[in-house]
Amino acid sequence: MSKKQAILIDVDSVTKNGRTIIRLILKRKGMFKLYDRTFYPYFYIETEERIEKGLYNGIEIISVEEVVKKIEGQERKVKKVTCSDPREIQVLSKMLESFGKTYEKDIRFNRRYLIDKGLKPMNTVEIEYEGKFVKSIRDVGEKIDVNTLNFLSFDIEVYNPYGIPREDEDQAIIISYANKDGSGAITWKNCGVKNTKVVKNEKEMIDEFCNVLRENEVDVLSGYNSSVFDIPYLKARANAVKTKLKLGRGDSSPKINKVGMTTHVKIEGRVHSDIYYLIRILAAAQAIKLQRHTLEEVYKELIGGPEWKVDMLSIYQMWDDEKRRGDLVRYGIKDAEATYEIFEKIFPLQVEMARLIKIPLSMISGSTTGQMVEALLMDESFKRGYMIPSRPSGYAANERYSKPIQGAYVKLPQPGIYENIVVFDFRSLYPSIITSHNIDPYTINCTHKECKTGANKAPNGNHFCTKTQGLVPSAIKNLLELRKKVKAELKNAEKKEDWKLASTLNARVAAMKIILNTVYGMLNYPRSRWYSRECAESITAFGREYVQEVGRKAEEKGFNVLYSDTDSIFILLGNKTQEEALEFMKDVNHHLPETMELELENIYKRGLFVSKKQEKETGAKKKYALITKEGKIKIRGFELVRRDWSKIAKDTQLAVLKAILEEGSREKALQIVKDTVQRLSSGKVPKEELVIYTQLRKANYEVLSPELSAVEKARSRGMNIATGAIIGYIITKKGKTVSEKAELIDFAADYDSEYYIDHQVLPAVMKIIGELGYTEEDIKYSGKQGSLSDWM
DNA sequence: AAATGACGGGG
DNA sequence: GTGTACGTCATTT
Numbered sequence: 001m002s003k004k005q006a007i008l009i010d011v012d013s014v015t016k017n018g019r020t021i022i023r024l025i026l027k028r029k030g031m032f033k034l035y036d037r038t039f040y041p042y043f044y045i046e047t048e049e050r051i052e053k054g055l056y057n058g059i060e061i062i063s064v065e066e067v068v069k070k071i072e073g074q075e076r077k078v079k080k081v082t083c084s085d086p087r088e089i090q091v092l093s094k095m096l097e098s099f100g101k102t103y104e105k106d107i108r109f110n111r112r113y114l115i116d117k118g119l120k121p122m123n124t125v126e127i128e129y130e131g132k133f134v135k136s137i138r139d140v141g142e143k144i145d146v147n148t149l150n151f152l153s154f155d156i157e158v159y160n161p162y163g164i165p166r167e168d169e170d171q172a173i174i175i176s177y178a179n180k181d182g183s184g185a186i187t188w189k190n191c192g193v194k195n196t197k198v199v200k201n202e203k204e205m206i207d208e209f210c211n212v213l214r215e216n217e218v219d220v221l222s223g224y225n226s227s228v229f230d231i232p233y234l235k236a237r238a239n240a241v242k243t244k245l246k247l248g249r250g251d252s253s254p255k256i257n258k259v260g261m262t263t264h265v266k267i268e269g270r271v272h273s274d275i276y277y278l279i280r281i282l283a284a285a286q287a288i289k290l291q292r293h294t295l296e297e298v299y300k301e302l303i304g305g306p307e308w309k310v311d312m313l314s315i316y317q318m319w320d321d322e323k324r325r326g327d328l329v330r331y332g333i334k335d336a337e338a339t340y341e342i343f344e345k346i347f348p349l350q351v352e353m354a355r356l357i358k359i360p361l362s363m364i365s366g367s368t369t370g371q372m373v374e375a376l377l378m379d380e381s382f383k384r385g386y387m388i389p390s391r392p393s394g395y396a397a398n399e400r401y402s403k404p405i406q407g408a409y410v411k412l413p414q415p416g417i418y419e420n421i422v423v424f425d426f427r428s429l430y431p432s433i434i435t436s437h438n439i440d441p442y443t444i445n446c447t448h449k450e451c452k453t454g455a456n457k458a459p460n461g462n463h464f465c466t467k468t469q470g471l472v473p474s475a476i477k478n479l480l481e482l483r484k485k486v487k488a489e490l491k492n493a494e495k496k497e498d499w500k501l502a503s504t505l506n507a508r509v510a511a512m513k514i515i516l517n518t519v520y521g522m523l524n525y526p527r528s529r530w531y532s533r534e535c536a537e538s539i540t541a542f543g544r545e546y547v548q549e550v551g552r553k554a555e556e557k558g559f560n561v562l563y564s565d566t567d568s569i570f571i572l573l574g575n576k577t578q579e580e581a582l583e584f585m586k587d588v589n590h591h592l593p594e595t596m597e598l599e600l601e602n603i604y605k606r607g608l609f610v611s612k613k614q615e616k617e618t619g620a621k622k623k624y625a626l627i628t629k630e631g632k633i634k635i636r637g638f639e640l641v642r643r644d645w646s647k648i649a650k651d652t653q654l655a656v657l658k659a660i661l662e663e664g665s666r667e668k669a670l671q672i673v674k675d676t677v678q679r680l681s682s683g684k685v686p687k688e689e690l691v692i693y694t695q696l697r698k699a700n701y702e703v704l705s706p707e708l709s710a711v712e713k714a715r716s717r718g719m720n721i722a723t724g725a726i727i728g729y730i731i732t733k734k735g736k737t738v739s740e741k742a743e744l745i746d747f748a749a750d751y752d753s754e755y756y757i758d759h760q761v762l763p764a765v766m767k768i769i770g771e772l773g774y775t776e777e778d779i780k781y782s783g784k785q786g787s788l789s790d791w792m
Numbered sequence: 793a794a795a796t797g798a799c800g801g802g803g
Numbered sequence: 804g805t806g807t808a809c810g811t812c813a814t815t816t
Contacts, residue, residue, distance in 0.1 A: 449812095
């Protein structure tokens, strides 16, 4: 028997000799694996029927134990049925369903293990083991610093003569990487860039990159969107040049699993961390607010610094041009460095998230924040002896989807261009409402007389118990208290100038903020275990009251409330000063409950507001664009930055927004659109600006779309296009319907200017200038005066 | 009006 | 892996 302490990197399960057992990935000096055969899967059933251990219809029941669990607030006797393999849980629980209601049969085996054993991923564990098998395991805190792990970030560049690279034909040309010691690249043509190894060909480049991973003993490999692009592409290229992509320890190739809509990459013996997933989580939780989440945009936001972008579509030209090849390699290295810098900043967050909610790192990518909050509540329920509710069936979830609740308060803006806008945000509005009014599925409409009228009576009529704290409020309260503590520690660390500790603590605070902000969403999310329409409605009802109250106060003080949505208020400075606005904020905060705070989001020099009628009852759409004094633009709701829109439509839209925000000139905006329309009409717009890209995602289609029509025509001409390919097409003059007119770039002889004007440029810009008084006629009949000047 | 199918990131 | 995003938009039927 041996005893060791190590970092618990990952927990998953493997099937060996017909039995599924827990596998632990641990790190001490190197990574190593251990297996736990002592842990068995189980579920609960509420029944008086006798259930015996032994074989039941071919499934082995290992034990049946009577236990007491709290179900919907009531203590009840249930039977804990343990069987030998997690794959049998579903089958067995279904077979026993006629005996009584079954519970906790849809909790993943590795999550169950972490919850039941009280283990936190990325913490240090003490294990006793014999051979490869665990005898006992326990959490001993954060003894071993996760920064002892070896990190490396990478990026690849790919030849792309067709705009979008085709993995069977277009070679990978550069692999760049960065870690704490610096950065470098591997390529296979001379480029004269230092720290760059030039090998003979693509195959050698791939092999060399695998060597770099091995030599650096990389524990955590990070990339930007690497699960979807870099790793699958490299794997396909390795295949094409007859080598193996040995990214894993033990020279294994990465496993690429497409799970639903997300792609997971598993690299044996290493953690694969796709920064992009984390960024999306931060974005969903509104911890970062960006219009796009490209590597460059994210870098600018999180790290800052100069731009380094190259035009993606010219990558193949740079590669072919000896003089520009060096620039391309330097660009690749810069991408890898940027990825590494972002990784350094974000990995602590991933670690803290894993610790906080007890889900393994590998499961964080691909989890929604709602699932994370669920994970937290599952742990909390286990500790309290509460039965964990099941996920709703598809049918039940659909029922819930069909009945959306009354959402937040929205005051729609009068469309137009405004100057000097002050934006205030409520910090943690919903979490504070939940704790201060004890909003919870287990405390709602309790039977105590005195609870029916007090402070916990929501404006929509529901009331919440004033005696017993609910599960959700207590989880939030723990988090808020923990956050307070960590914030104090953070201050201390900053005073001592311990930046390493400060960054970990910062990440911990951010992780808690994300979780906190998602709790409401989880109560309102139809697929959630703790979905509660009544709770969600009560929260928004309280929220509406608080926000409207601030709006009323602002108007009383003589400010104009331009726009208000959920937890934010946009006020016009008018003839008042910034100081007066801040004074107002202070005054509001003075009267708010302790956990609630109105914060200054920013002050904007100019803003464009477009009002859109409510489409669903859940709320109106946010549609605005703002610019700060420093020229930083913030855009909401105009998103047209997608590859299935032509460049000309996207470029014109951005130019129009900029003209309005930077110069405040709608006349100039109109002129930009007129010029574009004229240029399209002239027939002289180059192909590149007209291409619409789209992916052929299915093998069989039910309807003939433009892209499919273009592909079928190309196929009939002998071109080979596989499912999954991303194709570029242009709408030409030949044909009647859009589909008939669509041709792949290679076959497009002309373009249909009417289509590009009416279906690309105008829809893109009318969203913006349409409500500023211009009509399509103002643009199209460009010889005439605009209608506005006719009237004025 | 309903159904179908694509977007995100990466090159 | 004791699972299977999501909210929105254009085009076709």
